Amino acid sequence: MAIKYRTEKLKTDPLLRKMQAAEEVIWINPDRIPFAGAKDSLELSMKDIEDAEARLLRFAPFIMKCFPETEAQGGIIESALTEIPDMRARLNEKYGSHLQGRLFLKQDSHLAIAGSVKARGGIYEVLKHTEELALSAGILKENDDYAKLAQPQYRDFFARYTIQAGSTGNLGMSIGIMGAAIGYHVIIHMSAEARSWKKKLLRNHGVSVIEYREDYGEAVKNGRRQSERDPLSYFVDDENSRDLFLGYATAAKRLTGQLREKQIPVDMEHPLFVYIPCGVGGAPGGITFGLKQVFGDAVHCFFAEPVQAPCMLAGMSTGLNNAFSVQDLGLTGLTHADGLAVGRPSGFVGSVMKPVLDGEFTIDDGKLYDYMRDMLETENIFLEPSACAAFQGPARLEVRPETCSYLEENDLMGKMKNASHIVWATGGSLVPEEIREEYKKTVI
Ligand SMILES: *Cc1c(COP(=O)(O)O)cnc(C)c1O
DSSP, X not given: OHHHIIIIIHHHOHHHHHHHTTOOOEEEOTTOOOHHHHHTTSSOOHHHHHHHHHHHHHHHHHHHHHOGGGGGGTTOOOOOEEEOHHHHHHXXXXXXXXXXXXXXXXXXXXXTTTSBTHHHHHHHHHHHHHHHHHHHTTSOOTTSOGGGGGSHHHHHHHTTOEEEEEESSHHHHHHHHHHHHHTOEEEEEEOTTOOHHHHHHHHHTTOEEEEOSSOHHHHHHHHHHHHHTOTTEEEEOTTTOHHHHHHHHTHHHHHHHHHHHTTOOOBTTBOEEEEEEOSSSXXXXXXXXXXXXXXXXXXXXXXXXXXXXXXHHHHHHHSOGGGOOTTTTTOOOOOSOGGGOOSSXXXXXXXXXXXXXXXXXXXXXXXXXXXXXXXXXXXXXXOOHHHHGGGHHHHHTTTSHHHHHHHHHTTOGGGGGXXXXXXXXXXXXXXXXXXXXXXHHOOO
């Protein structure tokens, strides 16, 4: 199939031709249908999200005990929603964005423990596995105080087990830090992009880090294979995991509470636009799935990917999903957005997003650093380059022909003054000072 695309469709499809030339593109999903119609065909539902929320609540006393920085929030790992009016002004002045509504930042960049969006999915999956092991061994009951898991005899129990994952960096950090806190032996298979400070930080937590010269897909494949050989090892499979996805999806209802607190209405007259950087797809897919469950067609979700690694766009726009890669397009998959350096998307996420996702923006690496410096100058908030991909959305939504047609077709043109925009900042707070200085000076 992929070969057929390379030879036939690539020559004729204008979107693919542009992607192949590593040009920035905007894509509106032609397969999206009203959420009420899509909802029942999806393999996961609101019930699954609620189950995940309840599990995180059960673990809250344990998290509080292991990570005192979460005490103020009662062991719930959640980030702030911050209005960024000066960045909004910057987008309008410097990039001609004509953004009419309000602009907010969802600061998963500052989530406790892992400093990235992976603190949602990765940590959730480690906790779910932990609960399963402990329940089936009879050392835990669902109505116990889970804080007891921090006691030494439980650590000894979990030390017999291994958890493994493939990662470009941040997933490994969330799984590694939480896994090590529980007592597991953790092995992280790091792809070539992974920054050395992330590997060092993990090793300091006692995590085994295996380095690959290949890309993310290869690191995952090797990790999966090694884990399969060990009956006491559990593999967190970023390409297929429903648990990771549901961990991310729990963001939605919590966001609802934050919007309500700030008295920001979201309904058909007050649309909400959300822009999320995409790697393999789990984080943005899970968040989008949750948001659509809560807000239905009043929320409009867009992914952002680097021009050299637009794997989700390649998969969704061709319909080939994970049977297609950015290398099939002749792209390198190499990008400064290390968290997004993924060549082949999650097939599971692609199929869930098919009737749900609104669209995609791609972005040049150079612009990641421009938006990063803009955020520092206007709001004094540091974000890692991957996270900054999301600014491509609000920068272009109200000025580009593709998205203007989208707004017209969805009867949104007259409502943009009432709109709220959320840039989902996916990482940054753990980036060491010297690397920040390096980033600040990077010009491509
Ligand atoms: C992992 C990551 C993403 C994207 O998440 P996926 O599940 O890989 O799509 C975005 N931004 C940052 C900083 C990340 O680490």
